[in-house]
Amino acid sequence: MAVEVKGMKTWSGLAKKRRRPSEYEVVTTNLQTRTRHPDQAYELSPAPLLEMNEFYKRHVSESPLQHPDWEGFRDPDEMIYRVYTRIQDQQEQYVDGLLDEHNEIGHDATLSDAWLDVLERLYTPRRFLQMALQMGAAYLVQIAPASTITACAGFQDGDEFRWLSRCAYRARELQRAHPERGFGETERRTWEEEPAWQGFRELLEKTLATYDWGEHFVALNLVAKPAADEAHRQLGRIGRRFDDGLLGLMADNQMRDSERSRRWSAGLVAFSLENEGNAAVLSGWIEKWVPLARQAVTAYCGALPEQDDAANAALGAVESFHRSLGLDA
Amino acid sequence: MALLEMHEWYDLARDTNWTPGYVAEDEIFPPELSDPFGISVEQWETFDEPYKVCYRDYVETQRDKDIGAYSVKSALARADFFKKASPHWKALLALHFSPIGFAEFHSASAFARMTRFSRAPGMRNMATFGTLDEMRHGQIQMYFAYEFIKQDRVFDWAHKSSKTENWIIISLRHALDDVEHTRDAISAAIMTNFAFEQCFTNLQFIGLSADAAKAGDHTFATMLQSIQTDEARHAQIGTPLIQIMIENGRKAEAQQLVDVGFWRIWKQFSALSGISMDYYTPLEFREHSLKEFMHEWVVDQFGRNIKALGLDLPWYWDYFLHDIETFHHCQQIGIYVYRATQWWRPIACTSPAERDWLEEKYPGWNDTYGKCWDVVADNIREGRFERTVPVVPPLICNMCGLEVTGVAGVGRQVDGRTWNATNFHLDHEGRRYHFCSEPCKWVFELEPARYQGHRSIIDRVLDGTVPPGPDGFYEYMGQSFEERGVCGYDYQWIDGYDMPRAAAAE
Ligand SMILES: [Fe+2]
Ligand SMILES: [Fe+2]
Numbered sequence: 001m002a003v004e005v006k007g008m009k010t011w012s013g014l015a016k017k018r019r020r021p022s023e024y025e026v027v028t029t030n031l032q033t034r035t036r037h038p039d040q041a042y043e044l045s046p047a048p049l050l051e052m053n054e055f056y057k058r059h060v061s062e063s064p065l066q067h068p069d070w071e072g073f074r075d076p077d078e079m080i081y082r083v084y085t086r087i088q089d090q091q092e093q094y095v096d097g098l099l100d101e102h103n104e105i106g107h108d109a110t111l112s113d114a115w116l117d118v119l120e121r122l123y124t125p126r127r128f129l130q131m132a133l134q135m136g137a138a139y140l141v142q143i144a145p146a147s148t149i150t151a152c153a154g155f156q157d158g159d160e161f162r163w164l165s166r167c168a169y170r171a172r173e174l175q176r177a178h179p180e181r182g183f184g185e186t187e188r189r190t191w192e193e194e195p196a197w198q199g200f201r202e203l204l205e206k207t208l209a210t211y212d213w214g215e216h217f218v219a220l221n222l223v224a225k226p227a228a229d230e231a232h233r234q235l236g237r238i239g240r241r242f243d244d245g246l247l248g249l250m251a252d253n254q255m256r257d258s259e260r261s262r263r264w265s266a267g268l269v270a271f272s273l274e275n276e277g278n279a280a281v282l283s284g285w286i287e288k289w290v291p292l293a294r295q296a297v298t299a300y301c302g303a304l305p306e307q308d309d310a311a312n313a314a315l316g317a318v319e320s321f322h323r324s325l326g327l328d329a
Numbered sequence: 330m331a332l333l334e335m336h337e338w339y340d341l342a343r344d345t346n347w348t349p350g351y352v353a354e355d356e357i358f359p360p361e362l363s364d365p366f367g368i369s370v371e372q373w374e375t376f377d378e379p380y381k382v383c384y385r386d387y388v389e390t391q392r393d394k395d396i397g398a399y400s401v402k403s404a405l406a407r408a409d410f411f412k413k414a415s416p417h418w419k420a421l422l423a424l425h426f427s428p429i430g431f432a433e434f435h436s437a438s439a440f441a442r443m444t445r446f447s448r449a450p451g452m453r454n455m456a457t458f459g460t461l462d463e464m465r466h467g468q469i470q471m472y473f474a475y476e477f478i479k480q481d482r483v484f485d486w487a488h489k490s491s492k493t494e495n496w497i498i499i500s501l502r503h504a505l506d507d508v509e510h511t512r513d514a515i516s517a518a519i520m521t522n523f524a525f526e527q528c529f530t531n532l533q534f535i536g537l538s539a540d541a542a543k544a545g546d547h548t549f550a551t552m553l554q555s556i557q558t559d560e561a562r563h564a565q566i567g568t569p570l571i572q573i574m575i576e577n578g579r580k581a582e583a584q585q586l587v588d589v590g591f592w593r594i595w596k597q598f599s600a601l602s603g604i605s606m607d608y609y610t611p612l613e614f615r616e617h618s619l620k621e622f623m624h625e626w627v628v629d630q631f632g633r634n635i636k637a638l639g640l641d642l643p644w645y646w647d648y649f650l651h652d653i654e655t656f657h658h659c660q661q662i663g664i665y666v667y668r669a670t671q672w673w674r675p676i677a678c679t680s681p682a683e684r685d686w687l688e689e690k691y692p693g694w695n696d697t698y699g700k701c702w703d704v705v706a707d708n709i710r711e712g713r714f715e716r717t718v719p720v721v722p723p724l725i726c727n728m729c730g731l732e733v734t735g736v737a738g739v740g741r742q743v744d745g746r747t748w749n750a751t752n753f754h755l756d757h758e759g760r761r762y763h764f765c766s767e768p769c770k771w772v773f774e775l776e777p778a779r780y781q782g783h784r785s786i787i788d789r790v791l792d793g794t795v796p797p798g799p800d801g802f803y804e805y806m807g808q809s810f811e812e813r814g815v816c817g818y819d820y821q822w823i824d825g826y827d828m829p830r831a832a833a834a835e
Contacts, residue, residue, distance in 0.1 A: 003674060003819045005419075006811070007479045011488035026475050027468035031434040033491050033502055042511045043502035045782030051361060052511035081465040082399060085392040092385045096332060103331035131345040134444065134457065141441035141460055147434055147467075154437055154460050157444065158384070161457045165384045168341035172333060184341055192347055202351040209356040 024078035030071055031147035034060070055211075060145050064281045065214025067272060070146035076267045077260055084155050088162065095166060095253055099173075102246045108177035115242035116174075118305060120182055121194060122235060123247065124171040128191040129228055130164035132204035136220040143213040152264040156221075159257040166250065196303035199296030200228055206292065218285035221265040226321050227293035229258035230314035231300045238304050262321055269325045283327045293318065335383045342383070345450045346374060362513050363446040368577045376449035376573060379565050387458055391465065391559075398469060398555050403548040404476060410546055411477055416676055416817035418544060421609035423483045423673035424601065425537070426474035428501050431491035434467025439509035439521055443566065446514035449573075452566055456518075459563040466556050473552060482811070486672045493807035496670060496786035500730030503783065504593045511779075515570060516586050523567025524590030528631050530560040532602045536622045540606065544614040571638050580639070587635070588643040589775065592768045595649065596656075596729040603657025604664065607687065608678035618690040623653045645768045652766070654691055658698045659734035665816075666705065666719055667732075672808060674817035677702065680825050706823040714820060725785040727762040728769035757781055 013030050014021045034041040034056060041056035048054045102108075111119070137160055140153035175184035182190075191197050207219040236251025272278040294315060301311035349357050358364070364373070382390075414422075440459030447453050474487035490498050508520045534557035541550035574583040603619045617625070628650070635642060643649065661678070668675040679687070679702045687694040708716040724733040753764040757777055764770040773780050786806075789795045795805045803813055818826065 003416075003815055003817060005481050005483075008482045008485060009479070011475070011478070012485050013488050023472065027430075027471040030488055031431045031467055031471075031491055033431055033435055033506075036492055042506035043499060043783065044506055044511060044779055049778050049782040050511060081461065081468050082392075082395040084461075085388045085395060089388040089392045092388055096385065100331055127341070128345060128347050131450075131453070135453070136445075138441040138444035138453075138457070138460065142438040142445065147431075150434070150437060151464060154441070154464050157441065157457055158461050161454060162384045164345065165342050168344075169333060169338045171341050172338035187341075188344070188347055192350065198350075201347075205349050205351045205357065209352040 022078055024075070024080050027080060028075075028148055028151050032071060032145065032150065035070065035145045038062075056143070059211045060143060060213045063212050063214045065212075065217075065272060065278055067275045067278070070144075070149065073146050073148045073268055073271045075148055075152050075264050077263055079151070079155055079260070079264075084158070088158070091253060091256065092162070095250060098246060098249050099169070103173070107246055108174055111244060112242060114305065115239070115244055116178060116181060118235075118238075118242070119174060119244075119247075120186070121190060122196060122300070122303060124167060124174065124183055125187040125191040125194070125197060126232065127164050127167040127171070127187065129197075129200055129204065130160050130167060132208060133220070133225055133228065134160035134164060136204070136207055136216070136224070139208070139211075139216055140213070140220070143211075143216070145213070149268065152261075152268075156257075156261050159261070162257070163254050166254075170250075196300050199292070199299040200224075200231075203227070203289075203292045203296045207289075214281065215285050217265070217268070218282060219289045221261060222269070222282075222286055222322070222325070223289040223293045223318070225258070225261060226318045227297050227314065229255065230317045231297050231310075233317075234301055234304060234307070234310035234314050238306060238310065241306065266321075266325055269327070273326065279327055282325075286322060286327070290318075290322075335381065335386070339381060339383060342454065343450045345453070346370060346448065358446060358448060360513070362442070363448060364515050365513050366515065366574065366577070366579050366582060368573065368579070370448050372573055372577055373447070373449040373452075376451045376569050378451045378455050378569065380562060382455075382458060382562065387461075391461075394555050394558070395465070395469070398548075398552050399472070403551070407473070407546075407548045408476060408480075410548075411480060414546075415611055416674060417609055417611045417678065418546065419481065419483075420673055420676050420817050421605050422477065422549070423481075423486070424605060424609065425533070426470060426477075426484060427486040427490050427672065428498060430467050430471040430474065430487045432501060432505055433463050433470060435505065436463035436509060436521070437461075437467070439463075439517055440563070442510075443514045443518050447518070449570075452518070452570070455563060455566050459566070462559040462563055465559065469552060469556070473549070483673045486812075489807065490672075494786070494789075495672065495806040495808065496725065496730065499786060501597060503728075503730050504597050507779070508590050508593050515574075518566050519570050519574070519583060519586045520590030520593075521567075522564045523571060524587050525594045526560050526564035527567055527634065528591060528627055529594050529598045530557060530564070531626045532598050532622060533605075534560065536602065536617065536626065537605055539616040540610045540614055543616055544611060568634075568638065571640065575639050584640050585775070587640060588645075589772050591631075591643055592645065592649075592772060593729070595652075596731060596765075596769070599652070599656045600660045600664075600731055604661050607657065607690070608661050608683075609676065612683055612686055615686070619657060620653055620690060628653075643768075645771070648767065656734075656765075658687075658691070658694065660731060662698060662701050663723060663732040663734060666717060667723060668814040668816060669718070669803070670806065670808075671814040672812045673814055675814050676817035677705065677822055679706075680822045682825065709820045709823050717820075722787055722790065724763055725787045726765035726769055727783070727785055727788075728764055728773055728780065730785060731765060733763055733765045 009015065010021055011026065014025055038061035039057050040046040040053055042050065042053055044050045044053065046053055047057040134157055137153050137157040141150050141157055144150045144153060171184045171187065191201065203224050207216065207224045210216045210219050232251055233255055236248040239247035269282060272282065297314045298311045301307055301314055304310050437460045440456040440463060443456035444453045444460065447456065471487060474484045478484040508525055509517055534553045538550045538553035541553065571583050574580065606615065606619045606622065632642060664671065665675050665677050684695065684699060705717050726733050753767055753770045755762045755764070755770055755773065758781065762773060764773065784792065784794070790802065795802055
């Protein structure tokens with residue numbers, strides 16, 4: 001005879017919330033193993049014996065950004081994998097439609113020389129910027145002290161790869177339409193040498209070399225990514241005036257992903273503010289990183305044609321995002 | 330549609346390396362996280378993933394997979410199946426689901442290390458899908474486990490196990506953190522993608538799936554197979570890495586990574602899949618024994634793969650072949666007799682008919698393991714239940730975290746040596762470490778600093794970390810009174826089950 005078996009309403013770890021948990025909470029919370037012991041994130045020799053335990057201790061346990069229970073963080077979008085693939089499949093279908101439509105009408109052949117110069121110089125090299133953003137998100141995935149943060153960063157990692165891929169795709173289309181130009185050939189050199197990109201390159205390289213998890217989050221998600229994406233929005237906006245409606249529509253679509261990143265980032269800031277002292281830490285980091293972003297946006301947007309204040313528009317959007325975080329109070 | 334095919338543009342998506350100008354290259358790619366082997370970036374750029382997927386196709390394929398796996402109809406069937414499932418199958422499901430949610434989700438981080446720190450652009454791209462895949466595997470298995478919790482609180486451990494200090498969870502975390510999470514991107518990828526995923530995930534996700542299909546648990550079978558399709562894709566990161574290592578004079582290092590990774594993961598699967606396949610699966614639904622499955626899917630395939638790559642079989646190969654036939658039988662005894670230390674309801678699975686099967690699949694089983702089970706059965710027959718539980722704590726291996734077992738007669742001549750699975754030990758910096766086997770000891774000796782500071786559950790009892798008193802041990806392991814395992818058949822198995830086993834099928 002089998003022994004008596006009893007059930008329970010929900011995970012014991014969610015029971016004290018006294019409300020029905022969402023699917024997101026059921027499948028995403030409390031899955032992190034790294035935060036059980038400050039000097040032993042990984043189940044091997046504690047710090048300093050095992051380098052990786054020392055690494056995690058230095059960059060997470062001893063980070064200036066502290067919260068007693070990071071696992072309490074919730075993504076405001078409650079994004080889960082099976083919804084992510086559904087949404088992004090739909091969005092990719094939309095982008096496929098745009099590309100198909102524009103290709104059918106020979107869009108790329110109609111672009112002016114002046115605008116092709118812009119695309120070659122300020123659009124297709126973006127895939128290197130996307131790579132940096134992707135690598136930055138991947139760092140958050142592996143260092144985050146909560147599974148709910150890892151999940152948000154994981155989807156962001158996917159999003160960055162999405163736009164890296166679309167940018168590579170467009171480079172090849174433009175190369176086919178204009179083989180005499182540098183599309184598909186010169187992007188790396190442009191990214192490394194073109195003055196308009198150097199601010200972003202500096203900002204992103206320095207972000208990647210920042211390993212404190214909290215500062216990396218601020219540098220990437222509160223400063224570098226919003227700045228890079230807002231600059232791209234300006235490129236798309238100006239594209240419309242040069243009869244490149246495709247770029248504008250694609251940039252709009254990319255902003256959907258960017259805004260999701262801002263929603264969870266703002267959510268994480270709000271959650272962090274439960275802990276006194278974090279406001280000053282976060283503000284301090286923002287102040288530290290914003291000048292690099294300002295320099296990056298100014299250089300990039302300044303190179304756009306007929307840019308009528310694109311830099312200020314982009315920077316204004318980044319600043320209003322910062323104001324929305326409730327750090328000034 | 331006037332759209333480009335992937336092969337017409339994907340080369341550009343893999344051309345994403347640049348030379349840092351504002352920080353030193355090592356600040357973005359520290360060798361200890363990126364590549365401690367000193368292989369040039371030009372060499373890494375030759376990384377060519379055997380199977381290419383683009384983001385656009387990925388989200389479509391994966392969306393479709395999930396629509397199938399999560400269908401409402403199958404959820405109803407699953408709940409219904411569970412209600413009627415035997416204690417055998419419930420123990421199997423508990424063993425599978427309890428640790429797998431966090432373990433898979435944690436793997437997302439291992440792939441993220443590859444995306445962040447690899448200098449091979451194609452690898453960074455593929456690893457991004459790996460991160461997403463492993464989030465999927467964590468989430469879908471949490472979802473399935475959650476469906477059972479209303480009926481059986483054992484499944485709470487799918488959610489809570491990640492942070493407990495239960496000895497089985499410690500053992501698993503130790504292996505996974507060693508292989509996947511605490512090394513540079515290249516080493517971790519060779520160990521994770523090649524030694525772990527390419528060699529072993531088949532075992533749980535194809536082998537167990539076959540048993541599940543036969544048992545009528547179709548949605549579980551489908552889910553396992555669906556997960557394995559992702560594993561089979563992202564596991565391919567390993568092969569080109571090994572090729573690049575060999576071409577650049579790092580064959581010995583690659584070999585060692587494979588040997589360590591393979592051994593560490595084998596120990597985990599031996600216990601997990603071994604007990605699931607040869608014990609917890611109801612007799613009439615067993616597709617293959619662990620040994621048969623291991624020979625077909627691991628020994629032969631791995632043997633072929635490794636030679637094709639230009640590596641050799643691990644030095645412990647003969648011992649490994651011996652271990653396939655022995656280790657999990659010992660562990661099953663330990664798991665049953667120390668059942669209160671587990672959160673699920675362990676079952677013996679050594680009723681007379683099951684013993685016949687074991688003897689047939691593992692000739693000599695009766696004379697070795699069977700004798701231990703005779704003692705257990707005699708005590709039950711006499712009503713001396715307390716004597717079915719050992720009074721002394723087990724010896725735990727300081728590498729794999731599983732029990733160091735010594736079953737009379739198990740020691741066997743391999744390669745002219747007698748392998749007694751008892752008490753391989755090592756004195757290191759004033760401490761004695763115990764190991765279940767020569768390879769576990771060998772792994773320790775390769776990198777003592779990596780392991781020497783870790784304390785097994787028994788070490789923690791002895792050094793006072795575990796609070797004293799009769800409940801201290803269990804409370805330390807996160808087990809309230811109701812969460813301590815009891816015999817799933819309430820001892821009524823020794824002469825056969827009074828519950829018809831076929832109940833699991835209908
Ligand atoms: Fe997986
Ligand atoms: Fe995997």
